[in-house]
Every structure is written in C-alpha cells, then in structure tokens.
Amino acid sequence: MTIDEDLLAEGEPEREFTPGIAARMARKAVGGALLLRDPGNRLVFVEPIYKPTLEIPGGVAEENESPLAACRREVHEELGLDLPIGRLLVVDWTPAHGIWRDGLTFVFDGGVLDAGAVDRLRPGDPELRAILPMTLDEAEPRLKPSLARRLRVAVAAAQSGEGPIHTEFGRPVRAAL
Template sequence: MRPVPTDPDAYREWLAEGNATQARKRVAADVLIRDPAGRVLLVDPTYKPGWDLPGGMVEVNEPPHDAALRELGEELGLEIVLHGLLVVDWVPPHGPWDDQISIIFDGGQLDDHTVSSLRPRDDELSAAKFVSLGTAMSMVRERMARRLDASFKALATGRTLYLHDGRPAL
C-alpha cells in the first residue's frame, strides 16, 4: 500500500525505495565554444580515441551546467558564462555502457587573447585547438558530429534541439 504524505516517515521511506529502484542516467555536459572567426574548440582527450567538444561527465548530484563549467576550469583553465542550452541527446546503450543523456551548452565566443592563451591544464587532454566546422565534423566521432551539426542549427534558430542518438527526435 502506498503511504500518504500525512505519515511523513512512512512516506519518506516509500519515496526512498522508489528512488533506489528507478533508473539512473549517466549525463555528459559539453560546451560549444567558438573563436572570433567562428571556428569550433575541440579537445583531444587522453583517455579515449578521437577529438571531442570540451566538457565531461556530470558527477553525482551535480547540475549539468556546473559540471560543464567545472570541466572547462579543470581541463582548460577557462571561466566563461554559458549562454543557453543547445542540444539534449538521448544516447542508447552501446558497448559496455547503459544509455545516457548528452547535453551541449552554448559557450559563446572567446576573444583573441583568451584563444591565444588556451592550452590543456591537466593530463586528461593532450591538445586543444580551434578548427572550422567542416574540419571538426571530420575529427569527432559520428555521433558527436551529428550533435555538433544540431548545435549549429540550434544556434541559428535559437531553439534547443532534442535528439535521439544524434538525430532529431521531435
């Protein structure tokens, strides 16, 4: 029987049981950052093949936007303001991984001084560079290329896009 909110202890216990049995999602929070020429910032992680957008995995009970900003600070020494949400992508189970939610925030455009001083700050990245969108699309994995393309569409329309495995879902 479902307890009622008027029995606070029983109700809290029932909610905790539900919380323990519901699915938990991995969440990735990346950031689309451009330079004054409109090129895209890519990073080369040391722990996986290929180039990627800056960002990373959200920690337990951490808001995704905080995770994105934390990762930018740790890996690149960047402190920026996020300008909104571009993409939400549900990624189905693949390889050893369960499904996940991947988010891309708009990190705006960096000034020339910040661009020229940008470099990896920890051992999770071997390189960081700005490249044209076309070049970026060929450097990242296929799923990320679809997300990156959708991010630019979201920028152009001012509308967040919801994707399913990198493809429009709605």
C-alpha cells in the first residue's frame, strides 16, 4: 500500500475538539542521515558551505516527507548516489539551540563502499564545499560534540548489529521499564 492509500484507510481526519489546539502544538524538525563508510573505517563526511562544522550526508525532511525519504533524497542530491538505505541505527533528539528548534535525526546504515568508490565521491550539491572521507577520530575536531557522540553510537550499532538506539543529544538513553 502507498501512504495515500493508508491515509484513506484512516478515514476522515478528526475534528478539533478545542479549535486552534493543533496550531499551538510544538513542531519539531525531523531529518534523515546516512552512516556511509569504507573498509578502512573512514566515514563519509560532507563539508557544507553554510556552517563551520562537518556533517554526514542527509538533511531535514520536507513537509510530509519521512526521515527515510529525506535521507534517500539528500544522499542523491549531495553525493549523486542512489544507494539502498539500510536499517535504522539511531534516533537522536536534539534540544532547541539558538535559532534552531528541537528535532529528531534518524541515522540509517549506508553500508560499506569500497575505498576507491569513496575517494571518487564529489559534491553533487552547490551547498557542499567538499566530501571528506575521514575516520571519526580525524573528523572529531571539526564536528559538533553532539554529532561526534551520535556517530560513535551509530558506528557501534552498525558494527554490533544492535539498534536502533535512542539517544538524546548524542547520549544513549536507557529507558526504565
């Protein structure tokens, strides 16, 4: 089934019991990102032109776009690749900070590309200055601390088969049952 068919099956949208309540509810930014690596444990980082820190491929979902679809779209735009997107590794909540609202980032497993393929990657998006294959240790000075923490968890989940792992600001959350 498609999402449109699923929405039809849901029936008529519910009416607001208290008019205006839906408009007052918080809205979160949601994004999808890809952990893509090579056999030498280098990760694929992108260097955006609009910020001083590195990121991994991916980005913010557009309205009514799932995190997986956003990841797939952004990876195609940024790297020019149509990769099979693997399993979900991490769901990370980030608090509001400065001009940015709080949000959720879904990190998916992009698998392992051969080192030559990684080295041949070139930016496919004018918002990117470069694509940089680096180990996490090499990249860490150029990452926000929360992204470094999130990536350490994602790499461990990819290697162990564990996950998905819930993190908050890159720190694993162990929910009490």
